[in-house]
Amino acid sequence: GQNIDQPTEMTATEGAIVQINCTYQTSGFNGLFWYQQHAGEAPTFLSYNVLDGLEEKGRFSSFLSRSKGYSYLLLKELQMKDSASYLCAVEGHGGATNKLIFGTGTLLAVQP
Amino acid sequence: DVKVTQSSRYLVKRTGEKVFLECVQDMDHENMFWYRQDPGLGLRLIYFSYDVKMKEKGDIPEGYSVSREKKERFSLILESASTNQTSMYLCASSYDRGEQYFGPGTRLTVT
Numbered sequence: 671g672q673n674i675d676q677p678t679e680m681t682a683t684e685g686a687i688v689q690i691n692c693t694y695q696t697s698g699f700n701g702l703f704w705y706q707q708h709a710g711e712a713p714t715f716l717s718y719n720v721l722d723g724l725e726e727k728g729r730f731s732s733f734l735s736r737s738k739g740y741s742y743l744l745l746k747e748l749q750m751k752d753s754a755s756y757l758c759a760v761e762g763h764g765g766a767t768n769k770l771i772f773g774t775g776t777l778l779a780v781q782p
Numbered sequence: 783d784v785k786v787t788q789s790s791r792y793l794v795k796r797t798g799e800k801v802f803l804e805c806v807q808d809m810d811h812e813n814m815f816w817y818r819q820d821p822g823l824g825l826r827l828i829y830f831s832y833d834v835k836m837k838e839k840g841d842i843p844e845g846y847s848v849s850r851e852k853k854e855r856f857s858l859i860l861e862s863a864s865t866n867q868t869s870m871y872l873c874a875s876s877y878d879r880g881e882q883y884f885g886p887g888t889r890l891t892v893t
Contacts (some may be wrong), residue, residue, distance in 0.1 A: 703881065710883035712786075712872065713825075741794070759824065769840070770882065774824035780834075 672696045674773035676758050681779045682748055690743045690776045692758035700761040704732050704743045705768065707755045716743070716756075745778075753780045785809070786885035788873055794891045803888050805873030811883075812857035813876045816840075816848065819887075820867040825872065831856055831876040863892045 674694045685770040694702070701720040705713035719734035719741060719748040721723055731744040745752055764771060789804035803816065817828040817840075827840030829848040832855050845867060849857045856875075860867055868891050874882040 699880070706826040712886050714884070718881060759825075769827065769830060771827075772825040774822060 672760075672762070672771050674758055674760060676756075676773040676776045678774070679779070681781060682745075684750060684780055684782050686747055686748050687744065687746050687782065688748060689757075689780045690745070690756050692741045692743070693772060694739050694741070694758070694760050694771075696760050696762050696771060699736060700734065701721065702732075702734055702741050703759040703761065704730075704741075705759065707757060708745060709754070713748075713757055726754045732764040748780050750780050750782070753778060786873060786875055786883050788871075788885040788888050791886060792889050792891075794893065795860075795863050797862075797864060799835055799836050799892075801863050801890065801892075803860075803873075805856045805857040805858070805875075805885055806854055806856065806861055807856075807875040807883070808814070809875070809877070809883075810853065811875035811877045812853070813882075814850065815874040815876075815882065816846075816858045817872045817874065818842070818854065819872055820869050828858065835855075863890075865892050868892045869874050 676692050706715040707713040717732040724733045729746045734741045755774045755777050758773040759770040786807045794800050798835045814893050817825045818827045819825050826842050831837045831850045847859045873885040876882045
């Protein structure tokens with residue numbers, strides 16, 4: 671079967687660092703995406719990992735371990751505007767297109 | 783910037799009605815997708831298309847059909863709307879195997 675697990679909710683303090691974990695079991699793996707979704711808005715792309723290791727992009731970093739079926743999104747210097755849902759999505763094998771399997775998302779609340 | 787637009791932000795329909803949701807993208811993307819998003823269930827793929835007139839079923843195609851007559855336009859059709867199709871519907875497009883760009887979503891209520 672295909673399964674992607676993320677914590678449902680997390681709370682963190684403005685200025686702090688938070689790590690959102692994602693574990694996956696899928697029939698194939700071509701890469702892993704992280705998206706951010708503010709309430710009532712469309713998901714927007716944050717990061718893409720296809721090889722093991724850390725990808726850094728400003729305040730956001732994403733890590734992948736393919737052997738462990740594990741990824742995390744690291745948010746540094748948290749700001750109030752980072753309050754949103756964070757979606758982990760795995761691109762599976764096969765086909766001419768990048769069909770994604772999404773986790774249910776992690777709702778992050780940043781408190782003053 | 784890539785722009786994906788959807789025909790309505792909010793829609794209210796009655797049980798049994800035929801419903802059309804339209805999606806248009808302006809970046810010549812080959813791939814287009816329709817998802818629904820429900821609390822606790824996340825984004826689930828209904829149908830996708832990788833070329834004009836080509837379509838493939840996603841994970842939950844029952845009760846839906848799609849049409850892609852032009853590259854930029856991908857329509858989702860609910861042949862006979864039911865209350866369990868009340869949901870947020872999101873369209874997305876992508877080029878080759880790149881990131882997917884999402885539209886603003888249509889919140890559909892079926893009464």
